[in-house]
Amino acid sequence: MHSWLLLAEAATPKGGLFDLDATLPLMAVQVVVLTFVLNALFFRPVGKAVEDREGYISTSRAQAKEKLAQAERLEAELKAQLLDARKQSVAVIQQAEEEVDRLFREALAVAQSEANSVREKARGEVDAEKAKAFSGIDAQAEKLSSLIVDRLLAA
Amino acid sequence: MLLHLPLAELEVGHHLYWQIGNLNIHGQVFLSSWIVIGALLAVVVLGTRKMERDPRGVQNLLEFLWDYLRDLARDQIGEKVYRDWLPFIGTLFLFIFVSNWGGALIPWRIVHLPSGELGAPTADINTTVAMALLVSLAFFYAGLSNKGLKFFEYYVEPTPIMLPFKIIEEFTKPLSLSFRLFGNILADELAVAVLASLVPLLVPLPVMLLGLFTSAIQALIFATLAAFYIGEAVHEEAH
Numbered sequence: 538m539h540s541w542l543l544l545a546e547a548a549t550p551k552g553g554l555f556d557l558d559a560t561l562p563l564m565a566v567q568v569v570v571l572t573f574v575l576n577a578l579f580f581r582p583v584g585k586a587v588e589d590r591e592g593y594i595s596t597s598r599a600q601a602k603e604k605l606a607q608a609e610r611l612e613a614e615l616k617a618q619l620l621d622a623r624k625q626s627v628a629v630i631q632q633a634e635e636e637v638d639r640l641f642r643e644a645l646a647v648a649q650s651e652a653n654s655v656r657e658k659a660r661g662e663v664d665a666e667k668a669k670a671f672s673g674i675d676a677q678a679e680k681l682s683s684l685i686v687d688r689l690l691a692a
Numbered sequence: 693m694l695l696h697l698p699l700a701e702l703e704v705g706h707h708l709y710w711q712i713g714n715l716n717i718h719g720q721v722f723l724s725s726w727i728v729i730g731a732l733l734a735v736v737v738l739g740t741r742k743m744e745r746d747p748r749g750v751q752n753l754l755e756f757l758w759d760y761l762r763d764l765a766r767d768q769i770g771e772k773v774y775r776d777w778l779p780f781i782g783t784l785f786l787f788i789f790v791s792n793w794g795g796a797l798i799p800w801r802i803v804h805l806p807s808g809e810l811g812a813p814t815a816d817i818n819t820t821v822a823m824a825l826l827v828s829l830a831f832f833y834a835g836l837s838n839k840g841l842k843f844f845e846y847y848v849e850p851t852p853i854m855l856p857f858k859i860i861e862e863f864t865k866p867l868s869l870s871f872r873l874f875g876n877i878l879a880d881e882l883a884v885a886v887l888a889s890l891v892p893l894l895v896p897l898p899v900m901l902l903g904l905f906t907s908a909i910q911a912l913i914f915a916t917l918a919a920f921y922i923g924e925a926v927h928e929e930a931h
Contacts, residue, residue, distance in 0.1 A: 552808075554705040554878075559715035560818035564725070565826055571729060571787060576779035579736045583758040584778075586743045586751075593745065 704882070706808040718816060720805055725813035728794040732786055761785060761915075768919035773838060773926050777919065780830060784823060785915035788814055792877055792907030796884070796900065812877050812907075820874040824866035827918040831865075835925030843925065869917060876910045 708719035739750030747755055761782040765774040769781075795812020803810055813819045835843035847858045880903040887896040 552705050552707045552709075555817050556705070556707060556718075557818055557821065558717060559712070560718040560721055560816065561822045561825075563717055564721070564813075564819050565822035567722075567725065567729075568783065568787060568823055568826060572780050572783040574733070575736065575783045575786065578733065578740060579754065580758065580779045580782055582740045582743060583751075583754050584762075586745075586747075587755055587758060590745055 704878075708805050708808040718808070718818060720808045720810050721813050721816045721819060724794070724800065724810045725791065725819070727798070728790045728813065729787070731794065732790045757786070758782075764912075764916060765919050768916060769923040769926065773834070777830070777834065777922050780826075781915050781919045781922075784827075784918055785911050788823070788873065788914050789908060789911035791819075792911055793904065795877065795881060796903050796907055811881055814873055814910075815877040815881050817870065817874050820870035821866070823873075823914070824870035827869060827921060828862065828866045830918070831921045831925045834922045838926045846925065865921060869914060873910050873914050876906055880906055 707721075708723075709716050710719040710722075711717075735750060736754065739754040743751060762774075762778060764785070765778045765781045768774075769777055791812050791814040795815060800810035832843075835846065839845075847855050880899075883899055884896050884903055887899055
């Protein structure tokens with residue numbers, strides 16, 4: 538049945554456990570050929586894939602680190618800007634308050650002085666009118682008294 | 693060499709011989725090695741067909757394997773030249789691993805061969821010696837191509853007294869590499885076969901699980917030692 542496997546049974550050697558024969562060099566050649574075949578089919582492509590991935594991972598890691606550093610720098614910068622802006626806004630508010638205060642005081646002072654002067658003037662006028670009225674009354678009283686005297690004397 | 697047991701026969705050392713010219717080869721080793729190599733290549737082709745940056749399915753497994761083998765090669769050989777040797781170390785590991793596990797998991801007994809039987813290709817001494825000799829060749833090639841003739845300073849370092857030991861080591865390295873793998877896998881297959889022939893149900897299961905464990909460990913040991921030897925050859929002394 539398996540006679541095709543028996544290429545030549547005629548001069549079969551004795552055999553044995555330590556039967557070294559042409560199997561040895563042929564097996565050596567087979568292993569060497571297998572080395573080249575596996576190098577082409579296995580070691581080179583898989584090595585390339587693994588090393589490519591290692592390269593990809595290390596470059597993306599470096600990139601990510603760089604981006605993180607950039608983000609941190611940006612954050613610090615923005616925080617500083619924010620602090621600056623806050624300080625500025627506080628200063629502006631303070632300034633505005635002071636300005637308002639000053640303007641209010643100025644306006645108040647102006648209004649007060651104006652009111653004072655108007656009042657003074659009004660008082661002066663009142664006094665003058667009073668004086669004038671008094672002097673008019675005096676003259677009329679004198680006239681009346683002289684008229685009365687005249688009438689009495691004439692009677 | 694037949695091992696006679698009360699319930700079943702266990703064949704050891706029987707081979708399916710193919711003849712090419714004047715040369716005999718073990719057909720069952722090649723048949724089973726083609727099957728496990730085919731399975732390995734099928735997984736690889738399936739997993740690399742559509743590579744994506746977000747891995748999916750089999751690609752995950754392949755990337756895990758690649759990463760594992762890269763770490764193994766890099767730890768033993770060093771950052772500088774491990775890339776040149778990763779395919780060789782990785783192929784040794786993958787081939788031994790799928791051979792060992794294939795030998796343990798595929799029901800080879802379904803197929804009846806005229807002689808011998810299918811099993812893990814690594815349970816044949818020819819396979820393991822072939823790979824161990826390739827490691828030795830790789831050792832010298834790596835040393836000579838990286839350092840030129842200065843590579844031979846390795847034999848007199850740290851002191852020339854080491855010379856005979858280091859020369860002996862060149863012979864013991866492939867010997868221990870090949871016999872460790874061969875012995876472990878064959879012993880595992882035999883233990884499972886013997887237990888299965890005595891008690892066919894349940895009892896062999898723990899031994900089979902242990903066999904899977906040792907199979908994986910043996911693949912790791914072979915690949916690690918091969919990488920370590922190559923690393924020794926290319927190692928730069930800090931003078």
